[in-house]
Amino acid sequence: xxxxxxxxxxxxxxxxSEQDAQDLFERCFSGxxxxxxxxxxxxxIQSRGATIDELTGAAKVMRRHATPVPVPDDPxxxxxxxxxxxGAPKTFNxxxxxxxxxxxxxxxxxxxxxGGKSGDGGDGDVRVLVAKHGNRSRTGRGSAEVLAxxxxxxxxxxxxxxxxxxxxxxxxxxxxxxxxxAKHAAGVRKSLGFPTMFxxxxxxxxxxxxxxxVMGIYDKAFVxxxxxxxxxxxxxxxxxxxxxxxxxxxTLTGSTTVGVVENGSVRMERxxxxxxxxxxxxxxxxxxxxxxxxAGAVRGVLDGSITGPKRDVVLLNAAAGLxxxxxxxxxxxxxxxxxxxIDSSKAIRTLDxxxxxxxx
Numbered sequence: 001x002x003x004x005x006x007x008x009x010x011x012x013x014x015x016x017s018e019q020d021a022q023d024l025f026e027r028c029f030s031g032x033x034x035x036x037x038x039x040x041x042x043x044x045i046q047s048r049g050a051t052i053d054e055l056t057g058a059a060k061v062m063r064r065h066a067t068p069v070p071v072p073d074d075p076x077x078x079x080x081x082x083x084x085x086x087g088a089p090k091t092f093n094x095x096x097x098x099x100x101x102x103x104x105x106x107x108x109x110x111x112x113x114x115g116g117k118s119g120d121g122g123d124g125d126v127r128v129l130v131a132k133h134g135n136r137s138r139t140g141r142g143s144a145e146v147l148a149x150x151x152x153x154x155x156x157x158x159x160x161x162x163x164x165x166x167x168x169x170x171x172x173x174x175x176x177x178x179x180x181x182a183k184h185a186a187g188v189r190k191s192l193g194f195p196t197m198f199x200x201x202x203x204x205x206x207x208x209x210x211x212x213x214v215m216g217i218y219d220k221a222f223v224x225x226x227x228x229x230x231x232x233x234x235x236x237x238x239x240x241x242x243x244x245x246x247x248x249x250x251t252l253t254g255s256t257t258v259g260v261v262e263n264g265s266v267r268m269e270r271x272x273x274x275x276x277x278x279x280x281x282x283x284x285x286x287x288x289x290x291x292x293x294x295a296g297a298v299r300g301v302l303d304g305s306i307t308g309p310k311r312d313v314v315l316l317n318a319a320a321g322l323x324x325x326x327x328x329x330x331x332x333x334x335x336x337x338x339x340x341x342i343d344s345s346k347a348i349r350t351l352d353x354x355x356x357x358x359x360x
Contacts, residue, residue, distance in 0.1 A: 003033060006023070007040055007041060007044075010044040010045065015053065016045075016051075016057070017053055018054075018060075020057070021053060021057025022061050025057065025058040025061040025062065028061075028184055028185055029181035029184060030181070031181075031184045035188050039191070042185075042189075042198075043196075045196070050200070050225075051225075052232065055200060055225070055226070055229045056229050056232045056233060058201055059201055059204045059229065060233070062181075062205040063209070063233075066178050066179055066205055066207050067158060067178045067180065067207060068209065069158050069162060069178070070158060070162035071131070071162070071208050071209075072129070072165075074127075076127060077129055078127070078129070078325040078326055078327065079210045079211065079212065080128060080129070080131070080213055080214070080321055081099075081203070081206045081213040081214075081215075082095040082099045082130065082132060082213065082321055083134055083213070083216075084203060084215060084248035085199050085203055085215075085217055086137065086142070086248065087218035088218045088248040089245065089247060089283060091249070091283070092293070092294045093142075093143055094247075094286070095214070095216060096298060097298045097301050097302060097314045098321060099170055099321070100130075100170055100298075100347055100350050100351050100354070101301075101318035101347050102130055102318040102322055102325070103128060103350055104341035104349070104350040105128070105318065105322055105327070105338050105341035105346070106127050106169055106322075107327060109127065109346070109350075110349070111341075111345070111346035111347065111350040112349050112353055126326050128169065128321070128325040128327050129165045129169055130169065130171075131170075131173055131207065131210050132172050133173045133175060133202070133203065133206045133207065134173070135174065141294045144172070145291055146291065146294050146295050146298060149295035150355065151352075151355035151359070152351075152358050152359075153359045154174045156171075156172075156358045156359075158207075160357070160358060161173065163357055163360070164358050167353060168354040170350060171354070171358070172354075172358070173206065173207045175202055178207035179207075200217075203215045204226070204229060204230065211234065211235055211236040211237075212236050212237045212238060213238045213239075213324060214238070214317060214321050216242070216248025217240055217241065217242045218246070219242070220242045223241070224259050226259065227240040227259030227260070227261050227266040228259075230261045231261045231264055231265060231266055235261045237261065237324040237325075238261040238324055239323070239324055241259075241320070242256065243257075244257070245283055249313070249317055250271055250316050250317050250320055251273075251313070252273050252278060252280060252286065252312055253280060253281055253283050253286075255270050255272045257269075257270060258270065271331070273312075276331055276335060277335075278335075279312070281308075281312075285310070286309060286310060299348070299351070302348045302350075302351050303342075303345070303347075304342050304343060304345070304348070311342070315342075316331070318341075319332075319335045320334065321334075322334040322337055322338065
């Protein structure tokens with residue numbers, strides 16, 4: 001269909017097929033759409049909510065246009081992501097810290113660079129590599145700003161990111177560097193001033209094509225739908241999470257709704273931290289007010305100097321990462337592995353290795 005025909009379909013209240021959505025977003029990422037046409041399409045879809053077909057089609061196109069990160073072709077390696085949508089109550093950077101802890105907790109990784117060694121391929125014997133997708137934040141303290149504050153070169157090119165994966169077990173994939181075609185939508189998104197389906201697409205388009213992920217969602221209404229999209233996109237194992245307090249993380253203030261993607265299907269679950277031996281906290285216990293505070297909280301959790309709720313919420317989200325990677329049989333085992341990574345200083349060594357290698 002032409003763009004005018006696609007817009008007529010949307011104005012009539014009809015949804016787009018996956019192929020029609022691909023056609024629309026191929027035109028978007030190729031710079032063929034006028035701003036008014038893109039704004040109309042995004043607004044019409046947002047007014048009724050994007051469907052699984054529409055999100056799947058758009059994500060496939062965005063993935064095709066992404067600048068990739070090289071990853072090992074090894075069945076004993078599990079590549080994961082811990083990227084969330086944002087748009088939730090602001091805390092310190094939980095998923096960023098969890099990404100580093102999950103990498104440090106991986107079997108056969110000591111936090112100082114092991115040249116990409118893997119295990120012998122036995123049951124549960126998997127090396128976890130974390131391709132942490134992220135961006136800047138309107139608040140000035142997103143994952144990009146915090147990692148830069150901690151000495152990481154967030155603008156490292158893909159070949160250096162690949163080396164970071166091998167040596168540190170984790171790399172940072174700066175969204176604006178890996179999705180250059182998204183520039184064609186940037187002005188429209190800013191001028192609209194409300195969330196669009198692009199807010200959901202980013203975490204579904206990891207540049208390392210990570211088939212396993214923990215993805216936070218800012219709205220509970222999207223959990224099952226996004227899980228369905230990830231299943232359609234071929235995710236091996238994923239958790240789409242939304243805390244009852246509004247966080248796009250597995251929260252520690254109460255329970256979390258989870259859409260689990262596994263074996264091509266979706267099931268809904270709830271996570272109650274108290275059943276895992278963790279104490280509930282207030283949302284204020286997880287907050288920081290500025291960039292320095294956020295960076296200090298991340299480093300403090302990783303080096304073991306910060307305990308209590310901040311440490312526990314990072315352990316919980318890192319545990320989920322280890323579960324989707326296949327490196328832990330459940331959250332309890334994941335919590336034990338994650339805590340050991342911090343207590344053995346592997347987590348802080350992993351951050352320091354990431355900073356060193358990314359700047360090489």
